[in-house]
């Protein structure tokens with residue numbers, strides 16, 4: 318056999334081997350996993366981690382212990398390709414800089430408390446004010462800006478438990494609050510978020526996640542073409558400071574009626590007082606059904622990619638926010654400038670300013686009781 322021929326046979330054999338290795342790889346079903354890596358350090362030297370949860374279908378969620386933030390969420394589209402559907406940054410530095418709660422856990426109190434003031438058991442509490450005269454999303458250093466302790470939950474679906482102990486008086490809130498948040502990625506392409514908390518003094522609590530979604534893929538323009546359906550017959554109208562007036566208003570005949578699937582952009586510039594106050598949608602919807610039971614909140618579809626997001630929650634409300642304050646100044650993943658309405662949020666929650674509205678479902682937590690809340694983000698394709 319000539320040298321040439323034997324080389325040819327050898328490379329053919331190598332190619333065949335490679336092909337069978339590839340075929341084998343394809344046939345081997347992917348398994349679910351959770352891995353931990355370093356995401357950098359805070360100014361005080363504290364180590365920040367990033368956990369990556371994967372399921373057998375290839376869906377992936379990366380979550381950092383800084384602010385408990387969802388850094389990336391890769392879901393499949395109609396074309397079979399995965400895209401990252403949440404706004405955010407490639408590295409910790411991005412999250413440490415100025416940004417509107419990308420992917421973050423927000424608390425102790427997600428959303429606004431009027432004038433940063435409430436009364437509990439006859440006592441006045443003054444919170445850190447950071448949104449005009451109001452307190453927003455927990456104050457100056459809320460749950461989005463603290464370091465959580467991560468723990469992989471063994472057995473079952475890939476699951477990450479985050480714990481943060483908020484000290485008595487932190488940001489003005491009474492009581493030591495032990496907050497836990499567990500992110501679980503199920504085999505059915507659901508990112509499940511379980512919240513629980515206990516306190517040693519009467520306090521208020523309302524924790525949520527502030528992810529900005531773009532189902533076409535983050536950085537792929539605005540979300541006005543996304544089609545939204547909300548299980549909400551009522552919403553809570555607001556004043557100029559986006560504080561609820563106290564009314565539960567029917568959505569009937571308003572741009573807030575999403576009971577039938579409607580494009581986000583269809584009525585976002587309507588000549589409607591509430592739309593004007595929010596600069597678009599930035600309102601709390603009253604979720605139909607019984608609070609405390611897991612029930613449907615929203616179904617969002619993106620016609621081009623075919624991606625579908627279904628949200629369900631045990632919470633009484635959901636803040637539907639259309640990224641009206643994004644203005645292109647924040648440069649996110651890959652240096653993309655996040656323009657106005659390039660993401661939407663569905664923040665499952667108790668109603669804003671509940672501590673000052675005795676008629677709203679209560680946000681008071683007492684020692685011996687446990688705060689519990691669950692939200693599911695389920696992804697599919699149509």
Ligand code: GLA
Nearest residue numbers: 417418559599636638642662
């Ligand atoms: C929430 C609020 C908005 C805005 C964003 C962050 O969704 O309701 O008004 O503050 O957070 O920019």
